[in-house]
Amino acid sequence: MRIEILDTTLRDGEQTSGVSFVSQEKLMIARLLLEELKVDRIEVASARVSEGELESVKMISAWAARRGLLDRVEVLGFVDGTDSLNWIREAGCRVINLLCKGSLKHCELQLRKSPEEHIADITTVVNNAQKMGFDVNVYLEDWSNGMQHSPDYVIQLMNALIKLPIKRFMLPDTLGILNPLQTLEYMRKMVKRYPNVHFDFHAHNDYDLAVANVLAAVISGAKGLHTTINGLGERAGNAPLSSVQAILKDHFNAETSIVEDRLNDISRIVESYSGIAIPANKPIIGENVFTQVAGVHADGDSKSNLYYNDLLPERFGRVREYALGKTSGKANIRKNLESLGLELDEESMKKVMERIIELGDRKELVTQEDLPYIISDVLKHSSANSKVKLLDYFLTLTSGLKPVATLKISVNGKEYEETSSGDGQYDAFMRALRKVYKNTLGRKFPMLINYAVSIPPGGRTDAFVQTIITWKNNDRVFRTKGLDADQTEAAIKATVKMLNIIEEEY
Template sequence: KSSREEVLRSAVEAVEYLKEHGVTVEFSAEDATRTDPAFFKQVYKAVEEAGADRINIPDTVGVMTPRRMGKLVGEIAETVKVPISVHCHNDFGMATANSLAGVEAGASQVHVTVNGLGERAGNAPLEEVVMALYSLYQFKTNIKTELIYETSRLVSELTGVPVQPNKAIVGENAFTHESGIHVHGVIQMPLTYEPVSPELVGRKTVIVAGKHAGLHGVRKKILELGFAPTEEQMVEIIRQVKELGDKGKYVTTTDLISIASRICGQVPPEEKTVELKELAVVTGSGVIPTASVKLIVNGKEYVSSETGVGPVDAAIKAIRKITDSLVNVRLKEYRLEALTGGSDAMAEVVVKVEDAKGRMVSARAANADIVRASVEAMINGINRLLYLAKKGTL
């Protein structure tokens, strides 16, 4: 353990050595905010006289409050003449506030990290500090703010550390508004419900649908996307949107396109030949994947069970076992895409099915259950083949 005299001497010698070798020196006194103020002021003054170019005040374990941080930086600013920087940790969620308090008191530089990365609870997030300085203080930095979101995504991808959805500025929900709740105000005057223009950080306002979605709002969005659903189709779109909303999901524009494409491209209800009534699957380690389906075909119920290399394969085999007498179809293509994040992600399945005459159609379905989405997509494809063949348009 070093005495105060030894610490002071070591600090001065280190700065002098670096300056002798032409290095720009920023001196940081670790854990300064929990150190005797009189002593670290003495150290800061001594290293300034030794040639330090900048003094850093680190809140190493994030114990400061904005009021205390401002007072401390102000006192250091009266002690030294060189520029001051602050380095704030987020252990109590105050890294951004403490950094801004430091700037108010005279600091000219702030240590930040993208997405607030750092040991323990992280450091002051670049995106929050930069945009707060820009918007709340009218201070400009050399940061290209329009690249903030893109950079955040890149860092998240490279580090494997996800950004929480409600993270300020760069979180997925930061500029997201649910239809039915103040959306009219957002459309007319975005800053009514947004702290800064999302374009400033490389983003756009996102209007999503959820459990509060209204018929008018969703209809307007669907029409803007270029769809022309019938009243019956619109009611079904609203039903599916609300169903997802009741599960706590937000329905984005991508989701709406998927839902509307599926419903607007479907065979009219009165022309459907095949309908799914029940689906059950059994799978697991050491268990042969098995699927049972109950279909209504031309008003009659049929039940079939099959095994496969997986539950989707088994379910499609069970469907074909029932429908082959109507149309002998082959699954030519199968594509699965997660529309939302999380383990309960909304999945969209797109299939291409072909009959014995080489006629091919595409169909899709979306559901949080991948097997259910696959089954519905297959049935939609069969119905479309039968319907278009009947109309003579294939």
């Protein structure tokens, strides 16, 4: 069974509240979807939205034409004579997804037309599209309500439209009202009555049933599915491609064109462009979904992979991780130590585990990068063993002037001192530090790629601030954490941890 995937991140996904992609972002997402993720088709815009949208589609269509992919780029158009067709032609595309009314209520109350009048208008647009060299797919907007409350209208519409040169009929659950049993029933009726028609199903997630409904549609004979990256879309969103792909493959042995190991990276790019964070527990792409927390699970993984399922992280460009916290056992710690190339005897392991549990009870996050420092602290190793030490620093913050940082640092026993200004105290500190590494030591300095601060609730001004910084050094991405009542000091502590990590690698 081969299922065709249309991704509508750039059209329906951009209807997520607060999301607006700039032209270069839209082009990048289009390229990633078609060339790297290998979706079959992409829907990139709605016609006649704005001049900015027109320019974005022109960029995408010009790129797609050069790559021989233009027939896989689609634009939503309307039953408006030739207005949408002219817009799409100016944009350089040649596939229109024509938005028709799939329920009698929409036809009569929104358009204020009879079914016969609407069919005549659709026929005019489709015929015009054929003359202009367009391929035509048709959306039956509000089809789910049409099947519930006006099935005779849906049949009347379909009986008329199947006589026209329409490539695909796309059936949306526009308001996200269906459950899987209804989807199964309605889709089967459509497939049984029109067995030679290519039907797409377009789900919305208002009841958190989008993925379930997509699978019901596949069981019923749908040949195409509409998805978005990260489940973006209006209201509660659309069916997320990552979940749909995993379930199609693992539960239905369905074939798609999707390159699974690109899903995670592309999801993160869309997360960055959209500003909509991926929940940590989001299946397949969430930060925590390949992280074992309970020690018994890590122990089972060491014994014939007892806690593995078919969702192996490597399929999706991920790796399995073992969390460190109050429910961690020795097995979790061992897994992390193995990754770091470290070994501990049983007595030392017990002490380290007790400290991690203590930190977990205080709701502190313990990362793999923290382990060497916890071990050093627990086993009473002096900080003298650190190859990089912050000997002294001085920060100034004066109204009307840029903050200035002066620091003295020791690297492998040799002291260095630098001063720099910056846009903030930590920025000034980092600029001074870069001077030491780049100008004096002549070494590459890691890139800071994410900076997150968490403050416990309650409004206390003396509460600990936890700063977690994500770094990229060569091809390796890792995190370090600093904890202090002062945010800048917490960030500096995390930075010194980073310096010792890269010093060991150096």
